[in-house]
Amino acid sequence: xxxxxxxxxxxxxxxxxxxxxxxxxxxxxxxxxxxxxxxxxxxxxxxxxxxxxxxxxxxxxxxxxxxxxxxxxxxxxxx
Amino acid sequence: xxxxxxxxxxxxxxxxxxxxxxxxxxxxxxxxxxxxxxxxxxxxxxxxxxxxxxxxxxxxxxxxxxxxxxxxxxxxxxx
Numbered sequence: 001x002x003x004x005x006x007x008x009x010x011x012x013x014x015x016x017x018x019x020x021x022x023x024x025x026x027x028x029x030x031x032x033x034x035x036x037x038x039x040x041x042x043x044x045x046x047x048x049x050x051x052x053x054x055x056x057x058x059x060x061x062x063x064x065x066x067x068x069x070x071x072x073x074x075x076x077x078x079x
Numbered sequence: 080x081x082x083x084x085x086x087x088x089x090x091x092x093x094x095x096x097x098x099x100x101x102x103x104x105x106x107x108x109x110x111x112x113x114x115x116x117x118x119x120x121x122x123x124x125x126x127x128x129x130x131x132x133x134x135x136x137x138x139x140x141x142x143x144x145x146x147x148x149x150x151x152x153x154x155x156x157x158x
Contacts, residue, residue: 009156012146012150013142013143013145013146013149014142015135015139015143015146016138016139016142024133024135024139026143026146028155028156028157035157035158036156036157036158037157037158038155038157040119040133040143041133042133052131052132052133053131053132053133054119054121054131054132054133056094057157057158058152058155058157058158059095060095060103061152061155061157062152063092063093063094063095064094064105064147065144065147065148065152066092067091067092067094067105068105068140068143068144068147069144069148070092071091073137073140073141073144076107076117076137076140077088077115078107078115078116078117078137078140079114079115079116079136079137
C-alpha cells in the first residue's frame with residue numbers, strides 16, 4: 001500500500017478506538033525520512049493501513065492546544 | 080468539486096496560514112446534513128477547496144485536549 005515511507009517514532013496518545021479496532025492517535029512520525037512532525041490520524045491495529053488525518057509542526061501544535069484550551073468543550077454544540 | 084455537502088458552522092480558530100493563502104483551521108461543521116462535529120483541516124481562501132484532515136466528536140476532542148495538555152511541547156523532538 002505505501003508508495004511512501006512512514007515511521008511512527010512515538011505514540012503521544014490514543015484519542016479513540018472504533019468497533020473495527022481502528023484507533024485515532026496522536027503520534028510523532030516521519031514521512032519519507034523527513035524531519036519528525038506530529039500526526040493526528042486513524043490507524044488499523046497493525047499500523048499498516050491509515051485513514052485521513054493531519055500533520056502539524058511544533059508551532060501549529062502549540063496553536064491547536066491554545067485553541068482547544070480557549071473553548072468550553074461542554075458548551076460546544078457538537079455531537 | 081464537492082459531491083458531498085459540507086457547512087462550516089463556526090470557526091473555533093486558525094492554526095496556521097501557508098504562503099499560498101490556505102489556512103489550517105478548527106471548525107464546527109456538518110457533513111451531508113449530519114450532526115455537527117469538530118473538524119481540523121486545511122482550506123483555500125474561499126473555503127471552497129479543502130485538504131485532508133480529521134473530524135472529531137466531543138469525546139474525542141476532549142481526549143485530544145487532554146493528550147496535548149499532558150505533553151511538554153517544548154521538549155518534543157519535532158520540527
